[in-house]
Each structure stands twice: as structure tokens, then as C-alpha cells.
Amino acid sequence: MTGRAATLLVALPLILSSLSAARADAVRGARVFQRCYACHSVVPGEDKLPGPNLRCLLGRRAGAGPGFEFSPALVEAGAARGLVWTRATLDRFLADPEGVVPGTTMAMPGLPDPADRRDLLDFLETAGSCRPG
């Protein structure tokens, strides 16, 4: 057994445990997503809702994306202020949408609990991933 394989073997329970935790967070995030469900989807092709489809959201510029007419406030935040959706920027936006993007038309008043936001972001990273399958 190589040293590398031995290291992996030792670390495997920890990796599996953290993967399991991530899945659990995503499952909890799916429940948090019920706060968003009326207007958003992560299902490919489900794009006639009041809000944009959130699949492939991470890494995308704010106010940009196919098949949706974004509010002028969100377009400006992306184009003029360079707002890009990362876990950190989404965390701040989800905590206080109107505070981060004044004039956003998204009516959701915010998720005050950091754990809810973390779980929701885990859900968006998994269920809303761009990766096929």
C-alpha cells in the first residue's frame, strides 16, 4: 500500500462523514427552498415562473441569465457594480435582499438564520448544479 493510499484510507471515514453531512444539509436546504419554491426552480426547462431558474446560479453575474427579464436594480448590480453570485455574496443577499440590492423586485424578506442560508446554498450547489445527472 502506498503512503498516499494509506492516507486516503485513514481519511476515508472523515470524508464519508463530511459527504453525509453535506447531503443532510442539502436535504434540510430542500426544505428551506420551500420559501423560494413559489417563484424559483432548479429543474432544467422550468423557466416560466415569476423568478429566474436557479440552476447553474453559482458563478453567474447578478441580473444575467437566459430566459428571464431581471429587474433594473439586479441588472445594475451585476453590470455596474460587478456583483457575481458566490456562496459569500448569495449569503449576504439571502440575509437581506433589499439591503444588498435596493430596488430588487424579489419580495422575499430574507432568511435571518445563518444555518438556513448555509443549508439552502448546499441545496443550490447540489440540486442546482450544472453538472449533468
Add this chain to the structure above:
Amino acid sequence: MRQFLLGFVAVLLALPSAATAEVAVQAYPLPNGGGSPHDVAVGADGIVWYTAQRSGQLGRLDPATGKVELVPLGAGAAPHGVIIGPDGAPWVTEGGTNAIVRVDPRTREVKRWPLPAERGYVNLNTATFDKRGRVWFTGQNGIYGRLDPTTGVVQVWDAPRGRGPYGITATPDGAVYYASLAGSHIARVDPETGAATVIEPPTRDQGARRVWSDSKGQIWVSEWNAGNVSRYDPKTGEWRTWKLPGERPRVYAVYVDDQDKVWLSDWGANAMVRFDPESEKFEAFPSDRRGANVRQIYGRSREVWAPESGAVRLVVYRMK
């Protein structure tokens, strides 16, 4: 119960740019601690209630003095809609905690009727009363329901096409209709059986957001995606549709006043718009604030109230 009497005296601001010879416009700024107003309701006594969704409170404005009081609705509250019941009290669709809430207008006591726990989070939106004093409500995650305040029984039904139920209204003859924003249709609800029947507007994917009945029981619909106002006549099944003026109208709210004039909020024009069904003409009242974002309209005789969520103020249009 704790109450916050802010003693906030508004500077009453006239808006001559939007006023006309027949309509006087007045704005009431709201305290920062109350957050942006989402929905508004005015009672026969002239007192105005509004949902401060972001701060979990119900606001009370006395237009005679400009004084604003904020009533906290409890931990986790994020109220969406407010209407005045036949008892003169404000009734709230409390979206944060999944409950219908009544605030006593005299004592400010907050009474709650939670939705059945097995339903999960439904994203409560708007309510209306039927002729028997029961509250009908919508949940955007795909439900509509009924609360009988005399028995406390809350019933919930799955909407026929899933997510989307948004605005709701009752007609003078007791029928209940709701609009489905995500589903782009309206539905008629039998107030006794609870069964809902889908009715398709003529414009595809129009985004029917809110509904209001006129005095004849015709249903007026604000079409968010299409920028239209449309009218459904339940007696004949006929539709009429009118496109609002401007380059890109986005029609959020609709309300029919006591003269059967139709009031609309157009986010594309940043304006309130009055439509006369007889002359088929529109009259615009542009806001003097950028991104006023009026999400709902409500009124009483000779008064129409609009909460400017983006400008954190309530605006009244008084017919002279």
C-alpha cells in the same frame, strides 16, 4: 401584548405632479423601523393597516394625524396580505409563520390560526371573506384554503395546477376567485365544496397576478407578464383584454373602486393607472419616487390606497 407606539408624525406631502382636477394625491412616509409596506387595507373608519413584511409587523396609520403604530406579530413573522374583515378588524395572511392572523383593532391582541402542520410551508399570500364570514386564502406554493373563524377549522386544498395561487377576491353574489401567477390562469372556487375550476385567460403565459370583482361580479385581472388588464364575465364566459400604455407595462395589482373604475399598478411606467371601462381610456398617475413598486391596492368610498414598497410610504388617491 407589547405595542410600539412610535409617535411618528408624518410630513404630509402633496404630489402635484400626479394630481388631476378630479383626484388629490397625498403621501404618508412610514418609519424606517417598519420596513417596506407590502399590502394595505383601509377600514370604514378611515384607519389604514399595512403589512411591514420585512420587520414582521402590522402597521396602523391614522391619516388624520399621520401617526403610525407598529404591532409586532411574533417571532418569525413576515406578513404578506392584509384585509379588513366584516368585524372591522385587520386579517393577515402571515407568510412567515404559516398562519392566518387577526389583530384586534381596539386592544391590538394578536390571534393566530396556524395551517395544518402536515401541509408544511405554503407561502401564504392573500385573503378575502365570503358572504358567510369565512376567510379564503391563497398559498403560492400551490394551495388555497378556508378558515371558519366561528369554529376555528382551517381547511386546505391543493390548487389544480400546483404552485402559483396569488390574489383572491369575492364577488357580490358570494363566489370566490383567485389568480395563479405561476400558472397563468384564474380559478373559481365553490365556497361550499371547496372545489376549484380553472378558467384560462385568452393571452398565453400572461402571469395573472391579482384579481378583483366589480359591482356586477365581473372579475378584473392584472397580468404581470403580458402587461394587460383583462375582464372575465362569469355570466357569459367572455373575456376582454386591454394592453396598458407604454413601452413595457408590468401590471402587478388591480382594484375596482366604488364607481367601478379599475385601478392598476404598472411597474414598467412606475405609475398608478386608472382605467375607465366605459370609455376604455387609461389615466396615469406617475410616482415622483424611483421604483415605487406598488404591490397591492385597496380602498373605500372615494379613496384608493397604494403602498409604495420601494419608497416606504403609503399614497392615497382621493376623488374630489
